Amino acid sequence: xxxxxxxxxxxxxxxxxxxxxxxxxxxxxxxxxxxxxxxxxxxxxxxxxxxxxxxxxxxxxxxxxxxxxxxxxxxxxxxxxxxxxxxxxxxxxxxxxxxxxxxxxxxxxxxxxxxxxxxxxxxxxxxxxxxxxxxxxxxxxxxxxxxxxxxxxxxxxxxxxxxxxxxxxxxxxxxxxxxxxxxxxxxxxxxxxxxxxxxxxxxxxxxxxxxxxxxxxxxxxxxxxxxxxxxxxxxxxxxxxxxxxxxxxxxxxxxxxxxxxxxxxxxxxxxxxxxxxxxxxx
Amino acid sequence: xxxxxxxxxxxxxxxxxxxxxxxxxxxxxxxxxxxxxxxxxxxxxxxxxxxxxxxxxxxxxxxxxxxxxxxxxxxxxxxxxxxxxxxxxxxxxxxxxxxxxxxxxxxxxxxxxxxxxxxxxxxxxxxxxxxxxxxxxxxxxxxxxxxxxxxxxxxxxxxxxxxxxxxxxxxxxxxxxxxxxxxxxxxxxxxxxxxxxxxxxxxxxxxxxxxxxxxxxxxxxxxxxxxxxxxxxxxxxxxxxxxxxxxxxxxxxxxxxxxxxxxxxxxxxxxxxxxxxx
Amino acid sequence: xxxxxxxxxxxxxxxxxxxxxxxxxxxxxxxxxxxxxxxxxxxxxxxxxxxxxxxxxxxxxxxxxxxxxxxxxxxxxxxxxxxxxxxxxxxxxxxxxxxxxxxxxxxxxxxxxxxxxxxxxxxxxxxxxxxxxxxxxxxxxxxxxxxxxxxxxxxxxxxxxxxxxxxxxxxxxxxxxxxxxxxxxxxxxxxxxxxxxxxxxxxxxxxxxxxxxxxxxxxxxxxxxxxxxxxxxxxxxxxxxxxxxxxxxxxxxxxxxxxxxxxxxxxxxxxxxxxxxxxxxxxxxxxxxxxxxxxxxxxxxxxxxxxxxxxxxxxxxxxxxxxxxxxxxxxxxxxxxxxxxxxxxxxxxxxxxxxxxxxxxxxxxxxxxxxxxxxxxxxxxx
Numbered sequence: 001x002x003x004x005x006x007x008x009x010x011x012x013x014x015x016x017x018x019x020x021x022x023x024x025x026x027x028x029x030x031x032x033x034x035x036x037x038x039x040x041x042x043x044x045x046x047x048x049x050x051x052x053x054x055x056x057x058x059x060x061x062x063x064x065x066x067x068x069x070x071x072x073x074x075x076x077x078x079x080x081x082x083x084x085x086x087x088x089x090x091x092x093x094x095x096x097x098x099x100x101x102x103x104x105x106x107x108x109x110x111x112x113x114x115x116x117x118x119x120x121x122x123x124x125x126x127x128x129x130x131x132x133x134x135x136x137x138x139x140x141x142x143x144x145x146x147x148x149x150x151x152x153x154x155x156x157x158x159x160x161x162x163x164x165x166x167x168x169x170x171x172x173x174x175x176x177x178x179x180x181x182x183x184x185x186x187x188x189x190x191x192x193x194x195x196x197x198x199x200x201x202x203x204x205x206x207x208x209x210x211x212x213x214x215x216x217x218x219x220x221x222x223x224x225x226x227x228x229x230x231x232x233x234x235x236x237x238x239x240x241x242x243x244x245x246x247x248x249x250x251x252x253x254x255x256x257x258x259x260x261x262x263x264x265x266x267x268x269x270x271x272x273x274x275x276x277x278x279x280x281x282x
Numbered sequence: 283x284x285x286x287x288x289x290x291x292x293x294x295x296x297x298x299x300x301x302x303x304x305x306x307x308x309x310x311x312x313x314x315x316x317x318x319x320x321x322x323x324x325x326x327x328x329x330x331x332x333x334x335x336x337x338x339x340x341x342x343x344x345x346x347x348x349x350x351x352x353x354x355x356x357x358x359x360x361x362x363x364x365x366x367x368x369x370x371x372x373x374x375x376x377x378x379x380x381x382x383x384x385x386x387x388x389x390x391x392x393x394x395x396x397x398x399x400x401x402x403x404x405x406x407x408x409x410x411x412x413x414x415x416x417x418x419x420x421x422x423x424x425x426x427x428x429x430x431x432x433x434x435x436x437x438x439x440x441x442x443x444x445x446x447x448x449x450x451x452x453x454x455x456x457x458x459x460x461x462x463x464x465x466x467x468x469x470x471x472x473x474x475x476x477x478x479x480x481x482x483x484x485x486x487x488x489x490x491x492x493x494x495x496x497x498x499x500x501x502x503x504x505x506x507x508x509x510x511x512x513x514x515x516x517x518x519x520x521x522x523x524x525x526x527x528x529x530x531x532x533x534x535x536x537x538x539x540x541x542x543x544x545x546x547x548x549x550x551x552x553x554x555x556x557x558x559x560x
Numbered sequence: 561x562x563x564x565x566x567x568x569x570x571x572x573x574x575x576x577x578x579x580x581x582x583x584x585x586x587x588x589x590x591x592x593x594x595x596x597x598x599x600x601x602x603x604x605x606x607x608x609x610x611x612x613x614x615x616x617x618x619x620x621x622x623x624x625x626x627x628x629x630x631x632x633x634x635x636x637x638x639x640x641x642x643x644x645x646x647x648x649x650x651x652x653x654x655x656x657x658x659x660x661x662x663x664x665x666x667x668x669x670x671x672x673x674x675x676x677x678x679x680x681x682x683x684x685x686x687x688x689x690x691x692x693x694x695x696x697x698x699x700x701x702x703x704x705x706x707x708x709x710x711x712x713x714x715x716x717x718x719x720x721x722x723x724x725x726x727x728x729x730x731x732x733x734x735x736x737x738x739x740x741x742x743x744x745x746x747x748x749x750x751x752x753x754x755x756x757x758x759x760x761x762x763x764x765x766x767x768x769x770x771x772x773x774x775x776x777x778x779x780x781x782x783x784x785x786x787x788x789x790x791x792x793x794x795x796x797x798x799x800x801x802x803x804x805x806x807x808x809x810x811x812x813x814x815x816x817x818x819x820x821x822x823x824x825x826x827x828x829x830x831x832x833x834x835x836x837x838x839x840x841x842x843x844x845x846x847x848x849x850x851x852x853x854x855x856x857x858x859x860x861x862x863x864x865x866x867x868x869x870x871x872x873x874x875x876x877x878x879x880x881x882x883x884x885x886x887x888x889x890x891x892x893x894x895x896x897x898x899x900x901x902x903x904x905x906x907x908x909x910x911x912x913x914x915x916x917x918x919x920x921x922x923x924x925x926x927x928x929x930x931x932x933x934x935x936x937x938x939x940x941x942x
Contacts, residue, residue, distance in 0.1 A: 013384045020377030020396055020440055027433035028399045031410025038413065062938075088308065091301050102305055104545055105312050111544070112316075112537045113494040115514050116530045120315025123322055123523070128331045128813035130318060136331075145815075150799045161311065222403030225496045225511070229518050232799045233741070233941060238405050242500075245409070246745075249661060250629055252413065259406040266403055329812045329836045337833075349603045416637065504634070505593065505624040505645075516625075519745065519803045521599035522834045526805075 032263075039256035044249070053257035067265065070236040072152065073227075074220035077159035078167075081216045082209055084160065085168035089175050090197075103172075110165045118230045121158050122149050150232025158230055159220045166215035174208025175201070210277045214270070221266050237262040316534065323527035342528040350513060350525070352532055358424065359493060359509040360536075365428035366435050366492040367485055373432070374439030374484055375477075381440065382447030393444075397437050404434065404497045412501040422504020430498040435488040442487065446480025490540050588869050589620040590646040595628045595654060596854050598804075600828045604890055609882070617876055619869055621647075628654050635663045635859060643862040646870050651747070651852040652690035653926075655699050664860035666867075668874070669697030675871040676700065678878035681896035686853065692770045692924040698857065700874050701895035703886055705851025706916060707751050708823040709842040715817040722845045723759035727788060730795040738807045738819030739796040742936025746804050750932040751849035752820050753789055753940065755921060759846035760785035763925040770925040786939075794942045811835060820844070822851045823910065824892040843911070847921035854895065 042050050057063050088106070092099050109117055125131045127145035136142050148154040178201065186196045224238040231239060237258060244255035322328070323342055325335025346352045380386065381393060399407065411430050412421070420426030450473070458472045496511040503512050510533040517526040597605060602625055610621045628650070635643065635658065648654075658665060666672065669687045673679050679687075682701040689695060709726075711719045715736070720726040730737065740748045757763070761781040764770055776782040793800075797816045801807040804825075810816035812835065829835040856874050858867065876882060880901055883894040887902055891910050894902070899913050910916075923929055932940075 009384075013380050013386060016376040016380035016384065017386075017392075018376075019373040020380075020436070023373050023432060023436045024396055024398075027411065027429065027436075028402075028407055031407045031414055031433075032402070034410035034413050035406060038409070087304065091304060096301070096305075098305075102309065104541070105309055107544070108312050108541070111490060111541050112534055113496070113511050113514070115496060115511055115518065116319065116534055117315060119514070119518060119523075119526065119530055120319045123318045123527075124315045126809065126813065127815050130314065130333070133331060133333055147799075150802070218401065222405065224403075224405055225515065229515065229802075232802055238403060238497075241405050241409070243743075245412075246629055249657075250633060252409070256409055259403070259409050263402050263406040267401065270401060326833045327837075330814050339833075341832075345603065349599075349606045351606075416633070419637075422634075504630070505591075505626050517599075519805065521805065522829070522832075523805055523809060524834055525599065 035256045035259055038252055039260050041253055043251055043253045053253045054261070057254065057258055057261070066235065066237055066240050067261075069152075069234055070221065070238075070262075070265075073155055073159055073234075073236055074217055074223070076156045077163060077220045078213050078217045080156065080160045081164035081167040082171075082213050084164055085171045085212070086202075086209065088168055089172040092172060093175050106168050106172075107165050109162050114162055114225050115229065117162055118158060118226045121161060122230055125149055125154065125157075149230065150234070152234060155227065155231060155234060158226055159223060162223075162226060163216045163219045166219065167209065167212035170208045170212030170215075171205060174205040178204055207277070214273060214277070217273070218266070218270070221269075222262075237265075319527045319530050322524060323531050325524070342522075342524045343532075345525050346528040346532065350517065350521075350529060352510075352513075352529060355508050355510055355513050356532065358507055359511075361424050362428045362431065362499075362507065362509060363489050363492040365425060366431035367488045369428065369432045370435040370439040370488045371443075371481060371484060373436045374443040375481070377440050378443030378447050381444040383450070396440055399433055399437055405501075407433065408498050408501040411498065415502050421502050422507055424507055427499055427502050427507050427509070428492070430502045431492040431495050434495060434498060435491050438491060439484045439488050442484040443477070443480055446477050446483075450476055486540060486543060490537070493536060493540075588618070589622060590866060590869055590873065591622040591624060591644060592647045592649060592873075593624050593626050593631060593645045594649040595626050595631055596649050596651045596852055597625070598822070598825055600825055600832075600890065601892075604886075608885065608889065609877070612882070613873060613876060617872060619873060621873070628657070632658055632661050632663060635861070636661055638859075638861045640861050641863055643859050645859065646862050646866045647873060648857040648859065649702065650699075650855055650857060652699075652855060655690055655695045655855060655857065656693045658857070659695075659698070665698040666858040666860055667697050668700050668856075668858065671697070672871060675868070676875045676878070678875050678880075678896065681878065681898060683897055686895075690853070690855075691926040691929065692764070692768075693926065699855035700857075700878060702854040702856050702877055703895045704853050704893040706823050706893060706920060707748070707755070707820055707849045707851050708826075709818070709844050709848070710821050710823070710826045711818040711840060711842065712811065712814070712816075712836060712838050713840045714836070714838040715814070719818070719840075719842045721843060723756055724846070726844065727756075727759075727792055730792060733818055734795045735797055736815065736817040737792075737796045738810060738816035738821075739793060739800055740804055740807055741800045741802055742932050742940050743934075744801075744803050747852050748804060748807075748821055750929050750936070751851075751923075753932050753936065754923060754925075754929060755820065755844070755847060755849045756789050756792060757785045757928065758849075758921055759844075760788060763928060768924060770927060773925075773927045773931055776928065790940060793940045796942070798942060800941060808835060811839070820848070824851075824890055827891045827909065843919055845919060848919050850920055850922050 039053055040049050040051070042048050042052065088102075092102055092106075123129055125148040127147070127149075131148070132145040135146060148157070182200060182204070183196060186200045222238060223236070224242065227234065227236050227239045228242065235243070241255050241258045241262065244251045244258065321335060324338050324340065326337040326339040326341065328335035328337075377396070381389060381396075386392060408430070411433065415421045415426050415430065418426075420429065454472060454476065455468065458468045463471065494511060495509075496515065499509050499512050500515070503509060508516075510529070514526060514529055514533060517529055592605075594602070594605065605623055610623050613619050613621050624645075631645070631648070631650075632654070635645065638644075650658075655665070668676060669679050669682070669684075679700055686701045686704075687695070687697045687699070690699075709719060716733070720729055739752055740746055742749050742753060754763070761776060761779065761784075762771060763776075777786065797807075797810055801810060804821065807816060807819060807821075808829070811819070823841050826835065826839055826841060830837060830839045856877065858870050858874070862870075878896055880896070880898055883896050883898060884902055886892050887894050887906055891906075893910075893913060893916070
């Protein structure tokens with residue numbers, strides 16, 4: 001009897017899980033396998049196995065440049081997001097006048113379609129955009145507009161604009177869940193503000209910052225729409241993949257091989273990152 | 283106490299200016315791009331280095347409506363988003379229930395598995411989805427594009443809903459059972475109202491995710507299922523940026539609506555969990 | 561409050577779902593897929609041509625803008641007689657690509673001249689070959705697009721009149737020459753380098769046959785031409801714009817002064833107020849690449865009952881009235897040779913065809929074109 005009810009209970013659990021599992025296998029696992037298989041097939045053929053799609057990409061100098069670029073962009077954007085988020089979170093924590101407005105402002109880049117953010121930034125930082133008009137107006141020695149669009153620093157700025165909210169939100173919530181007593185104790189003990197920040201607050205909110213920065217990193221690593229329209233001469237992996245299937249005839253195998261390389265790089269990087277994260281928070 | 287006073291004073295004096303400058307710059311850099319798009323969408327003959335357009339016009343909006351069929355495309359986008367939200371929610375409730383309330387061996391592993399699509403760059407499985415959908419003739423149907431979006435949206439709905447369901451008070455359910463309510467009654471009259479805020483949060487987030495989704499749409503869209511993000515992308519690459527700006531303004535309106543709802547429903551601090559997937 | 565919000569969402573969603581199903585139409589309806597038109601012609605099709613077809617033929621045209629790659633992918637998957645894109649409007653290069661991909665197209669000329677009599681007015685050489693490849697009359701020529709020098713007369717008072725002059729005076733305009741990336745989607749990607757090379761080395765032999773790329777690269781003129789081209793790119797506005805809209809943004813900012821682009825687009829943009837009024841177009845005498853000539857295609861695999869309607873529409877599009885509208889509204893050269901019927905006032909804005917035809921360079925060496933598209937990014941981007 002008990003065994004029967006246990007079996008029934010397992011059955012209920014399974015049937016409850018079924019939609020989620022079906023979604024996982026049907027919409028993620030199976031397509032992923034299709035990509036894997038495709039990447040191992042000769043271009044345009046449904047039979048035979050080959051590694052040529054991987055080798056022909058990885059053996060070029062361009063592959064190294066593309067991978068380095070992808071990491072440069074995503075890591076710099078992550079770092080910049082952390083720096084910016086910590087400052088922002090420390091300020092917003094004080095609940096100054098209008099802090100609710102700025103909290104809302106913080107999530108705007110995530111709610112608005114990324115393409116529009118990118119278009120706005122392109123227009124704003126363009127050679128006749130407001131940014132350059134301002135710079136040229138305020139600093140008379142700047143005679144030529146500063147080229148920001150379609151440069152690596154510009155792209156990093158765009159990435160940061162779009163993806164910092166992940167880090168900022170987790171940092172802010174980590175900061176707000178801190179026990180105010182700790183700080184007061186440090187204050188009373190005579191530590192100066194910088195020391196409190198450096199040796200008390202930062203170590204305590206580090207796990208929160210790192211967790212958020214993982215999200216920023218993942219989003220920046222996989223970023224597609226931004227580099228597609230604002231990348232100019234710089235094409236990270238995602239754009240490189242898309243360009244393969246945008247050709248006629250589409251090169252699905254080449255694209256799949258690049259996609260697998262990208263997925264593997266991300267998983268490897270995340271595993272290392274998570275391990276560091278776990279060690280830190282221990 | 284003395285120290286605290288000095289601290290507060292220094293903030294009130296010099297630092298306050300610095301802090302507000304920082305916040306002002308932050309606000310500017312977030313909002314100004316949208317203001318610039320807005321101006322571009324109504325400006326005419328705006329050449330050279332001018333701060334403001336010399337003439338105003340609504341031509342670009344007319345163009346967006348007449349030529350790019352913006353209403354048809356908005357409708358496509360909304361239909362797809364509604365289908366994706368519905369499917370994701372229907373997946374999210376039972377799976378969230380199982381993960382939230384039932385004993386499952388290896389639950390953490392299962393959760394990690396369901397969140398795996400968020401760890402892999404979308405373009406990697408988008409390639410596979412496109413190939414599978416081509417074969418199943420799902421490309422260029424609203425349902426097909428929505429289904430592709432579910433790959434992104436469902437993990438979200440599961441995450442949010444399992445957290446909500448986990449937080450349900452056991453005693454309420456027991457009380458309901460004691461009062462003689464059957465399972466369905468319990469579900470509809472007790473559980474559903476309790477998890478409704480969770481469902482709403484999940485709907486808002488899955489809707490935003492689907493409405494803004496670009497990568498998967500680009501891989502599965504066809505002539506009848508062009509969505510706003512895809513059309514904006516095409517217009518940035520091939521069209522007049524004045525018209526693109528007008529389209530962008532139209533595209534951004536629902537986002538503002540969503541933002542308004544988020545702000546009313548949940549405090550920004552609570553958004554962290556929800557935004558994990560966005 | 562919260563359930564109310566849910567109700568709100570549901571109420572919003574319900575009518576949308578109803579809308580989505582659509583209602584069947586009585587009027588004969590065909591689908592036209594356009595992979596050629598830029599923003600200006602998308603406007604023209606939607607606001608001028610499609611309503612005219614509805615008024616005069618009673619045919620409803622479902623006009624859809626798409627791209628070449630997905631279009632061919634889709635057509636490959638069609639079952640015979642079930643195709644749902646009844647009429648295609650494409651760039652010349654799409655025809656050989658579709659045929660190579662196994663997509664069958666109706667032979668319009670000469671097989672269908674009895675139902676499309678206006679086809680007889682199209683120049684025959686355009687119906688026989690595109691890009692140096694034979695197409696055997698499988699497309700109808702709707703327009704001829706032409707590239708020309710465009711420049712901002714505020715900055716440039718004396719524009720060059722030949723490619724050689726353009727190259728020799730490049731230092732005057734350093735950093736202000738607009739050149740789109742060689743791997744851009746837009747056809748301007750290869751038209752600038754192709755026309756430039758053509759000024760220094762022959763692309764086709766006396767019989768009009770393409771000279772193999774290898775021979776070109778080995779010859780002294782060829783080496784010289786490529787070296788000059790690479791040098792020319794270092795004088796461009798950097799970074800090279802990814803697509804034409806980026807280049808026009810540079811034009812509007814006053815950063816780019818001179819370029820080589822589709823004449824109709826530049827003139828029309830000026831007229832619309834999306835480019836400065838000081839934009840002018842000019843000639844480069846060694847030859848200016850033809851733009852994307854517009855071809856109308858009818859796939860074989862569409863339902864038979866649609867074909868008669870589709871041919872009627874093609875004939876209508878090639879009719880004198882429609883062709884004259886094309887040149888008078890959009891400044892695009894017509895697909896049919898009806899020059900004596902075109903109002904003389906047109907030639908105040910654009911050069912007469914007799915003059916343009918001599919400078920017109922039909923891309924005859926697709927090997928060079930493909931080389932530029934595939935390898936150009938590595939070689940030419942400074």
